Amino acid sequence: xxxxxxxxxxxxxxxxxxxxxxxxxxxxxxxxxxxxxxxxxxxxxxxxxxxxxxxxxxxxxxxxxxxxxxxxxxxxxxxxxxxxxxxxxxxxxxxxxxxxxxxxxxxxxxxxxxxxxxxxxxxxxxxxxxxxxxxxxxxxxxxxxxxxxxxxxxxxxxxxxxxxxxxxxxxxxxxxxxxxxxxxxxxxxxxxxxxxxxxxxxxxxxxxxxxxxxxxxxxxxxxxxxxxxxxxxxxxxxxxxxxxxxxxxxxxxxxxxxxxxxxxxxxxxxxxxxxxxxxxxxxxxxxxxxxxxxxxxxxxxxxxxxxxxxxxxxxxxxxxxxxxxxxxxxxxxxxxxxxxxxxxxxxxxxxxxxxxxxxxxxxxxxxxxxxxxxxxxxxxxxxxxxxxxxxxxxxxxxxxxxxxxxxxxxxxxxxxxxxxxxxxxxxxxxxxxxxxxxxxxxxxxxxxxxxxxxxxxxxxxxxxxxxxxxxxxxxxxxxxxxxxxxxxxxxxxxxxxxxxxxxxxxxxxxxxxxxxxxxxxxxxxxxxxxxxxxxxxxxxxxxxxxxxxxxxxxxxxxxxxxxxxxxxxxxxxxxxxxxxxxxxxxxxxxxxxxxxxxxxxxxxxxxxxxxxxxxxxxxxxxxxxxxxxxxxxxxxxxxxxxxxxxxxxxxxxxxxxxxxxxxxxxxxxxxxxxxxxxxxxxxxxxxxxxxxxxxxxxxxxxxxxxxxxxxxxxxxxxxxxxxxxxxxxxxxxxxxxxxxxxxxxxxxx
Amino acid sequence: xxxxxxxxxxxxxxxxxxxxxxxxxxxxxxxxxxxxxxxxxxxxxxxxxxxxxxxxxxxxxxxxxxxxxxxxxxxxxxxxxxxxxxxxxxxxxxxxxxxxxxxxxxxxxxxxxxxxxxxxxxxxxxxxxxxxxxxxxxxxxxxxxxxxxxxxxxxxxxxxxxxxxxxxx
Numbered sequence: 018x019x020x021x022x023x024x025x026x027x028x029x030x031x032x033x034x035x036x037x038x039x040x041x042x043x044x045x046x047x048x049x050x051x052x053x054x055x056x057x058x059x060x061x062x063x064x065x066x067x068x069x070x071x072x073x074x075x076x077x078x079x080x081x082x083x084x085x086x087x088x089x090x091x092x093x094x095x096x097x098x099x100x101x102x103x104x105x106x107x108x109x110x111x112x113x114x115x116x117x118x119x120x121x122x123x124x125x126x127x128x129x130x131x132x133x134x135x136x137x138x139x140x141x142x143x144x145x146x147x148x149x150x151x152x153x154x155x156x157x158x159x160x161x162x163x164x165x166x167x168x169x170x171x172x173x174x175x176x177x178x179x180x181x182x183x184x185x186x187x188x189x190x191x192x193x194x195x196x197x198x199x200x201x202x203x204x205x206x207x208x209x210x211x212x213x214x215x216x217x218x219x220x221x222x223x224x225x226x227x228x229x230x231x232x233x234x235x236x237x238x239x240x241x242x243x244x245x246x247x248x249x250x251x252x253x254x255x256x257x258x259x260x261x262x263x264x265x266x267x268x269x270x271x272x273x274x275x276x277x278x279x280x281x282x283x284x285x286x287x288x289x290x291x292x293x294x295x296x297x298x299x300x301x302x303x304x305x306x307x308x309x310x311x312x313x314x315x316x317x318x319x320x321x322x323x324x325x326x327x328x329x330x331x332x333x334x335x336x337x338x339x340x341x342x343x344x345x346x347x348x349x350x351x352x353x354x355x356x357x358x359x360x361x362x363x364x365x366x367x368x369x370x371x372x373x374x375x376x377x378x379x380x381x382x383x384x385x386x387x388x389x390x391x392x393x394x395x396x397x398x399x400x401x402x403x404x405x406x407x408x409x410x411x412x413x414x415x416x417x418x419x420x421x422x423x424x425x426x427x428x429x430x431x432x433x434x435x436x437x438x439x440x441x442x443x444x445x446x447x448x449x450x451x452x453x454x455x456x457x458x459x460x461x462x463x464x465x466x467x468x469x470x471x472x473x474x475x476x477x478x479x480x481x482x483x484x485x486x487x488x489x490x491x492x493x494x495x496x497x498x499x500x501x502x503x504x505x506x507x508x509x510x511x512x513x514x515x516x517x518x519x520x521x522x523x524x525x526x527x528x529x530x531x532x533x534x535x536x537x538x539x540x541x542x543x544x545x546x547x548x549x550x551x552x553x554x555x556x557x558x559x560x561x562x563x564x565x566x567x568x569x570x571x572x573x574x575x576x577x578x579x580x581x582x583x584x585x586x587x588x589x590x591x592x593x594x595x596x597x598x599x600x601x602x603x604x605x606x607x608x609x610x611x612x613x614x615x616x617x618x619x620x621x622x623x624x625x626x627x628x629x630x631x632x633x634x635x636x637x638x639x640x641x642x643x644x645x646x647x648x649x650x651x652x653x654x655x656x657x658x659x660x661x662x663x664x665x666x667x668x669x670x671x672x673x674x675x676x677x678x679x680x681x682x683x684x685x686x687x688x689x690x691x692x693x694x695x696x697x698x699x700x701x702x703x704x705x706x707x708x709x710x711x712x713x714x715x716x717x718x719x720x721x722x723x724x725x726x727x728x729x730x731x732x733x734x735x736x737x738x739x740x741x742x743x744x745x746x747x748x749x750x751x752x753x754x755x756x757x758x759x760x761x762x763x764x765x766x
Numbered sequence: 767x768x769x770x771x772x773x774x775x776x777x778x779x780x781x782x783x784x785x786x787x788x789x790x791x792x793x794x795x796x797x798x799x800x801x802x803x804x805x806x807x808x809x810x811x812x813x814x815x816x817x818x819x820x821x822x823x824x825x826x827x828x829x830x831x832x833x834x835x836x837x838x839x840x841x842x843x844x845x846x847x848x849x850x851x852x853x854x855x856x857x858x859x860x861x862x863x864x865x866x867x868x869x870x871x872x873x874x875x876x877x878x879x880x881x882x883x884x885x886x887x888x889x890x891x892x893x894x895x896x897x898x899x900x901x902x903x904x905x906x907x908x909x910x911x912x913x914x915x916x917x918x919x920x921x922x923x924x925x926x927x928x929x930x931x932x933x934x935x
Contacts, residue, residue, distance in 0.1 A: 094876030094913055223872055230877035231865040233802040233842040237878060240801050278768075297785070297792045300808075367806055367814065367912040368878045416878035417913045448807040660872055664918075668875055671914025694811040694910060702906040705916040 064406035066128035066391060072155070073198040074127050075148035076105070082176045082191030083115045088145065089129035090137040091121050091388060092226070094417045095724055096661035097137035099224045103217040103657055104142050108149035108210055109190075110173035113222060121412035123394050131389030133420065133543060134623055135722020138657055142720045150207035152199060159193045212716050219716055221660030238386055238413030239371045239445065246373070246441040247292040249434040250303035251493070256453040256689035258313030260488050261504060261536030263287060263495055265311035273307035282306065283437040288497035290434045292442055300447070312687070316538075319683045323358045323462050323749075326483045331531035337514045338527045345477025345525030349468030352477070353562045358749040359461040359551030361539055361682035363697060368416035369446035370427035374435040380407045381435075385428035386415035393425055397432050400494055419672070421456050421487075421542035429493035449692040454492050457682050458544025459484050459510060461551035465559045467518070473569050475518075475578045477525045480556065482512040485535035487542045506535030510543075513622070516552040516729050520619045520626075521560070522580040539682065539689065546622045546669075549729035550676060550750075553620040557733025558746055561616070570599040571737065572617050583652050587626040587713055588619060591650035591730075594711045595630035604742050610638035613645075614742025618733025620726065626652040626713075627726030629670070631734035632706075635742045637761055640754030643704065644674045644735060649727035650711035654718035662723045666710035669724070673731040675700035677750050773834055775800070776844030786832035791815045793831045794841060802842025802881045813882030813909035817841050818848065823889045842881050845888055852892060853933070862888055863929040867922040875913035882909045887923045896927055 060077070066089075067074040077085045086105045092098045098118055106116045119125055129141060157168045160178035164171070164186060172181045179187035229235035254264050264287055271282045280293040280302035291302040317325030346352060372385040381401055387393035390410040398408045410428070418424060423446055431444035446454075462483040469475050486506035490499055511530040513519075518526060535541060564574035572592050579585045591597075597617065604612045611634050620627045632646040647670040656662050679698045683691045691697035732750075740746050745764045749756060768783050773790075775798060782797045789808075794800045794817070803826045806814025810825040817826050818840040840848045845865070847858040864887045874880060883906070890897055890905040897905065902923050911919070 094874070096875075223869075224874070227869045227872065227874050227877070228861075230874055231868050231880055231884060232861060233800070233881065235877070236801065237804070239804055240795075295792075296796050297788045300792075365912065366878075367812065367876070367910065368804065369806075414876075417876035419912075445805065448809060448811075664872060664875060664915075667917055668914035671916060672912075675914070693807060693809055695809075699910060699912065700914075700916075701910065702903040702916050702920070705903070705920075708917045 061122065061124045063124065064409065065123045065125065067125070069127050070203050072148060072152050072201045072203045075145065075203065076152050077196070078156070078190045078194040080191045080195045082189040083117070084109065084111060084190070086116060086118050086145065087126045088118055088141060089121060089127045090132045090141050091412045092414055093132060093388070095137070095665060096224050096658065097141070099222060100138055100657040100661055101141050101145050103220070103222055104145045105149040107215060107217045108146050109153050109176065111176045113217065115176055121390055123390050123410045128391045131392060133388050135724035138720045139624065139722050142657065146209055147205050147207055148203055150209050151203060151205070154207055155199055155201055156190050156193055160188050163188050163193065215716070218657050219655070219659070219714065222658055223660070237368065238384060238415045239368055241373055241384060241413055242443065243373050243375055243441040246443050247294060247438055248296040248299040249290055249292045249431065249442040249444040250299045250447065251430050251444070251450055252289040252291060252303050252306050252308060253450065253454060254310045254688060255449050256684070256692055257540060258688050259316055259537050260506070260540045262313040267309045267311050270307040274302040274305055277302045277305070281438065283434055285433060285437060286496060286498035288433055288493055290430060292434055292438050303447070315686050316684055318686050319360070319681065322460055326460065326462050326533060329533050329537070331483060331533050334511070334530045334532060336512050336528040336530050340525030342477055342479055342525050342527050346468050348470065349476050350471035351563055351566045352466065352468035353559045353566065354464070354466045355555060355559050355562070355746065356462065356464045356748060357551070357555035357558070359463070359548070359554060360680070360751065361457040361460045362544055362676055362680045363452060363455045363457050363682055363691070364419050364422035364544055365452055365455060365697065366416040366418045366422050369448055369451040370423045371415060371443070371445040372427040372431035373413070373441065373443045374428070374431035375441040376401055376432055376435040379403070381432060382409045382411070383428050383432050384411045384413045385431070386413055386418065386424040387428060388418065388421070388424070393428055396425065396491070396494060397428060400429055400497065401432055401436055419545040420458070420547070423451050423455060426454065426491040426493050429491055433493060433497055452692045452697055453689050454540070456488055456540045456542030458547060459541035461548055463551055463555035465555045467559045467563060469563045469567060473567050473574055473577055475521050475523045475563070478518045478523045479527045480512055480517045480552070481529045481531060482552070483531040483533060484510060484548060485533040485538050485541055486510045488535060488540040492540070504536060506541065508532055510541070510548060513549055513552055515621050515623065516549045517556050520581070520584045520621070521575070521578045539684065545672065546725035546728040549620060549622050549725070550673065550732040553618060553729035553733040554736055554750060557618040557620070558736050558740070561733070561737045561740065562746070572597050573599070575617070575619060583626050584619065587628045587650050587652040590711050590713050591628040591630050591648050592617065594650060594709055595648040597630060600741070606637065609636065611636050612742040614738045614740065616734045616737025616739070616741050618730045618737060620729025620731070620733060622722070622725035622729065624721040625654070625723060625726045627728070627730040629727050629730035629734040631731060631738040633735060633738040633742055635739060635757065637743070640758035640761070642678055642739065642752045642757060644678065644706040646707045646709070647674065647731055647734070648709040648711065649731055650713060651723050651726050652713035652715060653721045653723035653726070655716045655720045656712055656714050656723065657720060659712045659714060662712050663710040665724050666712070666727050667708045669727045670708050670710070670731050671700060671705060673728045673735070674704070674706055677732055677735045677752060678704070679751050681751050771831060771835060773831065773839060774837070775839045776841060777838070777847065782831070784831050787830045789827050790817070790829045790831045790834055790839070791826035794826060800841050800843055804878065804881055806879070812879070813886060814879055816882040816885040818885060818889060821889070821892065823886050842884060845884065849888065864888055864891065864922060864926040867926040867929065868919070870925065871918045871922040873915050873918035873922050875915055879909065879911045883911070883919055887919070887926070890923070891927055891930060895931060897923070899924070
């Protein structure tokens with residue numbers, strides 16, 4: 018029997034209810050141009066990306082007077098889908114109930130680049146607004162003909178067009194277009210709606226996916242099933258070794274799982290997995306399969322990591338140099354130096370990554386949670402040795418990922434297992450796979466030296482950062498045999514000039530990267546606000562210390578050193594929201610040994626502006642730090658949905674509390690040892706601070722990202738609050754009780 | 767060794783075939799195609815898979831399916847009906863008050879952990895009609911959220927408590 022005959026080819030993606038199970042059927046390679054009368058092929062019938070210069074790529078109007086917006090950005094729980102629908106509905110004069118999006122799919126949706134760097138609104142809003150406005154223009158021209166009027170004389174209400182001041186006669190978008198394509202080139206020159214006429218943009222429209230999510234009607238990727246699929250699990254050592262080491266199989270006893278009915282061992286190179294008809298059998302087989310792995314080369318171990326990073330041979334690169342640093346320091350009244358250390362931290366989405374694949378001899382379909390389906394398609398095509406246009410990748414929503422977790426790795430693993438098993442496979446990582454084989458947010462050593470004049474002006478600033486780049490070859494690809502020449506990490510990650518002093522007006526500044534050889538360390542990639550927490554933990558403490566040394570209020574000191582009105586605005590917003598007052602006396606310890614402090618910090622990731630205030634309590638006897646309240650303000654220009662941004666700020670601040678107090682990837686000389694929520698603890702309910710999110714709305718500015726900016730600011734604010742409480746500077750996070758007690762003891766507290 | 771087992775889930779008795787030591791989660795998700803309980807860690811650390819067994823919050827990922835025979839399992843799908851039975855309502859509401867409160871607070875980000883949050887929160891509200899903030903935090907402390915939505919979940923539980931109290935009067 019030929020393999021392609023085994024699965025029915027369905028005319029489109031269909032959800033089949035079979036005994037309550039959610040099955041997804043697919044058309045892998047539909048016949049091209051089956052309908053000769055139609056000029057444009059049916060949506061989804063050919064490999065994308067669809068042409069971004071066509072209106073039809075972005076928008077479809079349906080006969081029932083509703084619309085579908087096609088966007089290439091995925092929903093990660095950040096609510097940007099709702100915001101982009103607001104943007105389109107605003108320009109089209111539709112209600113929110115009349116518009117929806119489609120599944121992100123390399124056969125269907127445009128390639129807008131990956132959903133990272135908080136780009137969905139920043140890049141997506143102008144594209145969506147222009148496409149919708151241009152579509153509206155075309156619809157009004159048709160309506161003008163139908164109503165015997167001129168375009169200027171028309172009004173639109175909920176997609177129904179009539180002559181100004183009259184409700185009848187009218188014609189709806191649906192009647193004008195039906196299901197037919199526009200067939201129009203997208204010029205990108207339409208005039209957008211003026212701010213004073215906004216009905217939806219700038220309003221906290223409620224997300225519509227929540228009812229389905231709280232009632233178990235929503236299907237996460239973990240809920241999808243393919244007809245006749247097998248369950249798959251990867252088999253790897255518990256915890257990764259050095260990135261360059263991979264995981265080499267010395268021997269394998271397939272007979273060790275012979276007692277598990279239907280379980281099969283599948284292998285390509287050092288990529289190893291099991292499949293079984295029943296999920297629990299796949300889980301058991303993966304755990305019981307006897308494999309011996311080659312002893313990997315030595316890692317420095319997490320306790321000696323930072324020493325090893327500084328002793329290692331690094332490549333120096335000046336990221337920014339302005340003015341004359343030496344003369345800047347010569348003219349200073351005060352200068353402060355600090356060296357700070359940030360750990361590897363993990364993405365660890367709450368649901369381990371999952372992917373489904375149906376790989377056949379001539380085509381493949383992969384459903385995964387990649388932040389960038391087009392990039393995933395490229396890597397999958399190479400791995401499966403299939404032409405790009407024969408691989409279709411669809412997005413399935415999983416748990417919040419916060420950057421490059423194992424989603425591409427899972428997609429590759431599912432595809433490899435499907436190809437090897439010659440059957441559809443659903444692959445899910447176990448908790449230890451996700452924790453142990455993540456592409457972690459890299460560790461960092463930052464040395465800052467900054468100086469100010471007697472009247473409190475910053476006059477010199479120097480930052481040296483030690484870190485390695487991002488590992489761009491995912492584990493499954495690496496183990497299955499991708500050439501070692503392709504492994505070296507990208508040098509992209511370096512000191513961020515926006516976060517390291519960039520908010521201040523400093524005449525003499527120098528930022529230097531010390532790039533480490535990434536193959537000798539853990540796998541690294543972007544973790545929400547990549548490395549900015551480390552930069553601002555160091556930098557904002559030094560700025561704060563200069564203020565203290567000059568006997569100036571830390572808020573006022575920052576204020577006089579900022580020229581940019583947006584930076585000053587966001588700083589003022591958080592200070593006012595938190596009721597910032599200049600402290601007049603030293604903190605007092607209560608009977609329980611608890612001291613309280615308050616700190617302020619600035620930070621960003623890319624374009625937007627972030628500021629934070631932290632209130633902390635430190636128990637000087639137990640070393641336990643409790644963050645009691647975090648205030649975070651963002652200026653992200655025009656905020657389409659302030660409710661979503663408040664939610665984003667809340668998440669950023671809680672995660673920052675978690676990352677500053679608890680999170681650290683641990684490893685010994687061989688492997689990562691933090692493999693679950695017990696060995697990699699995160700913040701819990703009883704530790705959660707009160708949160709006050711503050712949105713600085715600037716509707717006249719372009720929209721910029723709002724998913725990351727308060728994190729670096731809060732990292733600085735928390736460290737400064739700790740100092741305010743104790744008079745001690747912490748140079749390494751997370752601020753665990755043992756580290757706090759050691760730091761207090763060193764200062765005789 | 768696969769055997770036939772009868773388990774009562776959401777007031778409906780189902781015959782399932784599974785090895786007796788199979789964790790309840792895999793039977794609920796794969797055999798009964800329920801979407802409430804879901805895999806998070808498989809180690810009873812996170813609360814993603816929580817169900818009520820005879821009204822007590824239980825981690826389905828480490829509970830052998832054979833151990834719930836003769837007991838009553840309630841998943842997120844069956845929670846409104848469970849609430850209606852508890853409060854002697856003539857019919858099940860569309861949602862448990864906590865589910866509605868989470869929407870009203872726009873609490874969710876990815877929402878994956880909310881199965882456990884709702885199951886645990888509903889268990890708490892059944893035991894303690896007016897929990898304090900500290901009692902809520904203590905009860906919920908074994909449930910993790912990676913997106914950092916704890917503050918809104920806390921507000922939603924208090925809001926649901928107020929709604930339930932209002933329904934009683």
